[in-house]
Amino acid sequence: MKEAGKIFSDLSDEMKTFATLTIRDLTKSFDKQHFANNHISLEIEAAKITAFLGHNGAGKSTLLNQMIGFTKPDRGDVCYGDISFVENRKQARSMMSYMSQQYAPLEKLTVEQNLEMLGRMRGLNTLELQKKLDQLLTDLEIKEYRRKQGKDLSGGLKRLTSFAMALIGSPTIILLDEPTNDVDPIRREKQWQLLQKLAHKGHTIIIVTHNLLEVEKYADNYALFNHGKLIKSGPVQQIIYQKQYQISFEFRNKDSLALFQDYTIINGSICQIEIEEKELTRLLPKITQELDRKNIFNLSLTQKNISISDLYREELTN
Numbered sequence: 001m002k003e004a005g006k007i008f009s010d011l012s013d014e015m016k017t018f019a020t021l022t023i024r025d026l027t028k029s030f031d032k033q034h035f036a037n038n039h040i041s042l043e044i045e046a047a048k049i050t051a052f053l054g055h056n057g058a059g060k061s062t063l064l065n066q067m068i069g070f071t072k073p074d075r076g077d078v079c080y081g082d083i084s085f086v087e088n089r090k091q092a093r094s095m096m097s098y099m100s101q102q103y104a105p106l107e108k109l110t111v112e113q114n115l116e117m118l119g120r121m122r123g124l125n126t127l128e129l130q131k132k133l134d135q136l137l138t139d140l141e142i143k144e145y146r147r148k149q150g151k152d153l154s155g156g157l158k159r160l161t162s163f164a165m166a167l168i169g170s171p172t173i174i175l176l177d178e179p180t181n182d183v184d185p186i187r188r189e190k191q192w193q194l195l196q197k198l199a200h201k202g203h204t205i206i207i208v209t210h211n212l213l214e215v216e217k218y219a220d221n222y223a224l225f226n227h228g229k230l231i232k233s234g235p236v237q238q239i240i241y242q243k244q245y246q247i248s249f250e251f252r253n254k255d256s257l258a259l260f261q262d263y264t265i266i267n268g269s270i271c272q273i274e275i276e277e278k279e280l281t282r283l284l285p286k287i288t289q290e291l292d293r294k295n296i297f298n299l300s301l302t303q304k305n306i307s308i309s310d311l312y313r314e315e316l317t318n
C-alpha cells in the first residue's frame, strides 16, 4: 500500500498526479431499517466533473459526508488510489474540500476573511493567498462584496462565498452539495466554468445538483441514485448521443395498432410511438406494410436526442 502522505505531498498547484476515487460497497443506515446508502460501488474519474443526481432523500449528501469522513460508514470504503479515506479520515480532509448545503461563511468575518482563513488552512502563503483570493472574487464577480460580513450577505452571495471557500487552495478533490442554488444565471455559468478549469487541471470534482440542464451542459459524468442505491452512472455525452425516434401516423382502424406495444393516441386518430434507434429497423417494415393496406396515413418520423432529463424521468418515475 502506498504511504498516505506521499501522493498529497507530491502535488503542486498545477497538480499532475491524480488517481481514481473508488467507492466500494459503501453502506449506511441511520435507523437500522432504511439504507441512506445501500451498497454503493462507483469509480469516480480524476480530471472530470461528476454530477450526483437523484430525488430528495436519495442519499447523495450522505455519500458526500462519508467520503469526507463526517459520517462513518457501516461498511465499505472510499479509496483515492491506494489511500483508504475511511481509515485515514485526516488524510481525506486534507485532500478534499466540502461545500455543504448549509451556508459556510462565518457571520462575523468578511468575505475575504472567510477565504483567507480557508486559504491559510490549506497552506497558501500570503502572496499566493492574495493572488488566489483576488482571482476567485474576480472570476465569480463578487469583488465588490469582499469587505461585507457573512451575516450581511444575500442568500446567493453566501452560496458564492461558500463556493469560493471550497475552491481556494485548489484541493485535489472538491465535493459540492448544490452549489448553484440561489445563484443568478450569469454567476452560475462562472461557477461551472471555474469547475471545468479545475477539472482540466486534473482535480476530481463531485457536484450534487438537481439542475439537469446544467449537468447536460457542463458535467462529464453522472451517477443517478434512488432510495440509497446507485441506479445508473456513466458519461453524460453517452446519453445525449443516444437517439430516439418518434413515429406518428393517422389510423382509421384501431386493429392496426395491435402491432405495437407502447403507443399514445392523440385526438382519437393519431398514433404516436417513441422508439430507440435499434428498434427502428424492426418496426418500420411493419408500419410500411400497414401503409400498403391503406390503414395508415400521414406517417411522420422525427428524431430526437435523449437528454439527461429523459433518463432521469425514465429511471425514477413509474
Ligand SMILES: Nc1ncnc2c1ncn2[C@@H]1O[C@H](COP(=O)(O)OP(=O)(O)OP(=O)(O)O)[C@@H](O)[C@H]1O
Binding pocket: 030, 035, 036, 054, 055, 056, 057, 058, 059, 060, 061, 062, 063
Ligand atoms: N443524520 C441523519 N440521521 C438520520 N437520518 C438521516 C441523517 N442524514 C440523512 N438521513 C436520512 O438518509 C436519507 C438520505 O438523505 P440525504 O440527505 O443523503 O439525501 P439527499 O439525496 O442528499 O437529499 P436532498 O436532495 O434532499 O438533499 C434520508 O432518508 C434522510 O432522512
